[in-house]
Amino acid sequence: MRTPAPEARPEPIREVEGPSRRTLIAGSAALALAPFAAAAQSPARKPAPAVKPAEAPAPEAKPDAGPAEAKPLKAAPAQARLKPEPAPETAVWRLGTGTAPPVLRIKLGETVRLRVENNTEKPLAFHWHGVRNRNAMDGVGGVTQEPIAPGKDFSYEFTPPDAGTFLVRPLVVGGASEPSGRGLAGLLVVEEPNPLAVDQDVTLLLQDWRLDEAGALLPFGQVAFAAASGRLGNAVTLNGGPIPLALEGRPGGRVRLRLANACNARAIRIRFDGVKVYVAAVDGQPADTFEPLKATLPFAPGTRYDLLLDLPKEPGPAGTITALVGQGLPLATFAVAGEPVAQTGRGQIASIPENKRLPNEIKLQSAFRRDLVLTGGVKPDRTKPGAETPYAGDPQKIWQINGASGAAGAAPLFTVKRGQVLVLTIRNDTGFPQVLHLHGHVFRLLHLLDDGWEPYWLDTVQIPEGRHAQIAFVADNPGRWLLSSTVLERFDTGLWASFEVG
Template identity: 30%
Template sequence: MLTRKTKLLIGAAFFTLVLAGCQNSTSSMKGMDHSKMNMSENTNTTKTMTSAKIETLTGKEINLTAKASNLEVEPGKILPVWTYNNSVPGPQIRVKQGETVKVNLKNELSVPVSIHWHGVPVPNAMDGIPGMTQDAVQPGKSFTYEFKADVPGTYWYHSHQDSVNQVDRGLYGSFIVEPKNDKVDKDYTLVLDEWMSSGNMGSMDMGNTKNGNMDMSNMDHSKMNMDSKSSNDNKSTDTKGTAKPKEQSSMNMAMGDDMSMYDLYTINGKTGQATDKMPVKKGDKVRIRLINAGFISHKMHLHGQEFKVTATDGQPINNPQTLKDTLISIAPGERYDIEFEANNPGQWYLEEHGNEPRINGMKTVIQYEGENSMTDKSDDSATLPIFNLANYGTPTKSAFTLDQKFDIEKTMVLNTEQKDGNTVYTINGQTYPNIPPITVKKDDTVKVTFVNQSKTEDHPMHLHGHFFQVLSKNGQPIQGSPIIKDTLNVKPGETYVVAFKADNPGDWMFHCHDLHHASMGMVTDLQYSDYKSNYKPDPKAGNKPE
């Protein structure tokens, strides 16, 4: 039996040979526009295109089908994608608080898939983690998820089978649990993501073809080395996303923190001028739900409106204050709800701020009724304050305090390290599956301290099946509203203390939601010692939980 390390080394050597062959071949792919190629699993000559609009699904039984397609992010720019119900993002699922929802997943891809309900406190058997809670759904097979949606808020769903690659290709959508008494006039959901304009998201294997089309099913993008530069570095790969020669020949195939190959940003699957506008009428109460389904943090600026941040990760903020010209930084996996009263007619941008050309794609427009021309100008390079959740809102009674006694206390030191010639992402110096789990019993109170010792990488830490309360940041107690989250971005040098109650028995993942980091080791488990699962993994299922 080959060890994981041996497999990685063999894979690296094969990858280098393939690249060398591609460079020397008379049929070199250099300069070829991959956006015009059919790299999906379709074997016919006519491209299957995704739906132009994102469907909203309601009701107690919902059907989702995983299938290959092609996404036109703007006129003439087409990317090969994997989809739920032939759209990227997949359909928005909207349910009422307290409803029991049944979702039937059918797999029409040639690889196994799953669905994880990110942030939703589902029963453990419904968490969608191959090899931990279920077997991955095989090609041609189906699986039914069923759970009660008790906690209102903004959530999302995505594949957790080989998630670094499958989410990269487009297998995700939004999941909204509506409160019993909700009063807004307009409710918009914006799913943020980033792509390679080459179309080379996810797994790619240039060494094989199927029916004349390039087979992209075996090359694990999470293992590629793109140098260890900041994701905000202006240097990037060439316009086709081709790796530099030294990167191609590197035996260290870890991603590092360079995300420059993701040169195309989208909102709801569209970029730049192709992004749908958000119509409003004067006097409307408007909610915008921001969801980051990508691997890069995005700083969003709402122009021309005073607004409030009313929820984070779907959980309400107590007595939020009014803000204006403030950036909302949204890390991978996080969600923020913002609300405003439409009292400033015109057409106003909601756009990302930064100093890179790729951010120009991540913008949309709030369009007041009757306003047909832009009254606003983009100022995406302007310096603005960044929203600070730690001192926002008003304090009120909360479940936990810093000075109380906890049943379990753990520290997670998050780091980037070199092991056996590879860059890995560690928790307390170890990589998954060698990281000891956090073991609890039902009703235990748990305190976790995050310490990010990585020099350049953020680590958005996501706990499955539970919400946690943020108690302190860098040694300072939270000053504003209690902060309840399931995904917390820990920047280099930062320390956070969080706490939660072990109130949802099962075996749960606890990992970084930069899924490149998770795929290279930054994963642990929360295990209930008094929980016994009836699930037995099938060794032939090809389960890849990260």
């Protein structure tokens, strides 16, 4: 991929065989996915021995359920090979000691106990993206905790209420983009008490990096990026390594893929070529298993999918995960080798059991309703495709929600009693699609033309420019919670607000 000059403007994404950003519909409703009639879950059985994917990360830590000392997890400078030799390795920051972002695995009901040590030069905090956490552990530096100063540490201790796949991202008011762009990220996997029987459970974490010709990270903090598309990288990695990542399994094996987008700003679409996948969970929460329309999914920063697929029964190349950027960018390849997996007693791909901790319905009749309007940033120049007008405002307050930029000391937009149903209508009056994340809760995306909603829970929604979305949820988690941009350059420059649950 072409490397821009240090002060070059980010190039727009050109999608293949997919809609332009102007035709994307809101959020994960943009899935436009055909439902798949899932069969009943097959009887639990002992999985066949897994064949590890090439370059797959090992778990960084596995906290236990009983009282125990917090396990250390360091954020520190490291080296990573992001460009092929003879280019030198890139100076990055890494969470943990492995060569890949850490994957923390626990069982539902177990407690996360981690002492995060900040050995970088910037203040840090880590948000557990998607976890309906207790407020003090949400990990927003400047709001729910004091940022972890360089040379200091902070202990996170919480018991996730839900099983699922969750993203770990740095999140400090005014200072999230650089730690993320330097590589700090990870995954938290909370396993169900009785997981679906699969032969492999594989995590795939997407990141992109903005590099110069020599492979070094380009400078951070450009206002032009923050006021437009955000910091778009020109090199892509999966699990911290070059793409395409080679994944291998046994003939007839059943695979669970956990995909997460930890890019600073890059929203893409991904296509599955040669393999048939079924979506089993969106943003960590179970869904009635369905097949993506045209084998394609939107994949914005902060988004997670749990996918299920059966590998072919014959050895050889099996398929590709392709990012629909330019002429198509292969992210991972599937290959089949080894002894076939026994098929005795195996049924069709099933759904993950629904999360009984979430309500069966949301009663909208007595909902507390608020309108939120997103403004700010530059406006694309309609006479010059791909160009924007220069930004001339306050570089710390580029974006606004209801006319105000997010700030650590700002009052919440509103306060509600615990248990109140909320309906938020979010209108995007900016010149770009916006991706927003709800902290501490999950929501239903309401249909705009009737009284229905999408049949899965979400914590992240994408809203095209000039459009609006409605979300509904029960405010059952006390504390001060954010609605924040997952494009971290926009978060740093004001695109977030908070509300209080009493």
